[in-house]
Amino acid sequence: MSGVAQKYPRGFLRSYVRAKLATDPVYDAAFECLRGSELPVLDIGCGVGILGMYLRERGFTAPIVGIDHDARKIRVAQRVAIGVEALSFVVSDARRPISVRGNIVLLDVLHYFANEDQKAILRNAAEAGVMILIRDAIRDGSLRYRLTYAQEAFARIGGWLKAEQLNFPTRESIAQSLNGDFEHEVRPMFGRSPFNNYLFVFRRSSAGTTKE
């Protein structure tokens, strides 16, 4: 997927995107979950738009809108997506209600929000989502969790992340917020990183069962 990285400006950003795609398994996992679906995708906390660009590169054709509160990142995403069909990026608040039913992706987003806001985001996602993909580091006290926390704290100091807080969710807080209407499975998403990342895949269903 070097084609995606090539679309980003030379220097740090291109290296960052190349490294993310090479080491982080979440992009391929998201593609495998979404492939075949024609429903629109809302990528909440899209950053510089890597997932949207990756999905297009893989031939995924459904409309994709990425939102992020960071206008700098959205400007980058908008630039790299010029000429890419049905892919757009806008500055918006993750806590806003969602107007269109479809697939919703939240990669590494929840931990920037307080508990009540996390619940609101998941409630909105539950209302509009047909499939909801959540990837986040889980607060479980493990060494991986502590390393994740340290890395994020460092990124905030460096200014790359404009986050006011770090509040990693627990496995239970995510699962409980979307309970009832969804079947869900949880997969470790460590890749070649030391971080405590898991992918939660929620699929709307009347059954509401859990696979681990």
Added chain:
Amino acid sequence: MNEVQAQNPVGEKRISDVDRKRVLVIDDDMPLRGMLAAALRQHGFQVLLAGDGEEGQRALKIHHPNVILLDLAMPKVNGWDFLQRLQETGHLGHVPIIVLSAHLHVDPQAVLQMGVSAILPKPFNLPELIDLIEHLSP
């Protein structure tokens, strides 16, 4: 010239701009505007975007859309004001209007009496909206 001229990699039907039905989206929700623009263009519509009733009114005068998608709750000139202005200027009823709103604690009958063709509560299904546009647009 109504024939489909080409099919691009994401499946968008390419037809000439003249033949495309024009859909005016009036909504302050930017992610929704982005989503509708992408999805409706893929289905061969020409999409015009406005962030409130004021912009919507300007776009209506200039572009003569075939269908209007209207949110009711917006800053500045909201959907109600927009409908009222259309009523005052005698434009109401000339273009089918579909209200997209999360605020349907209002009486749907009151909305329909304002000359609205259909109401779709948010969150809505895109295929349902597209069917409605196809059905209502001349």
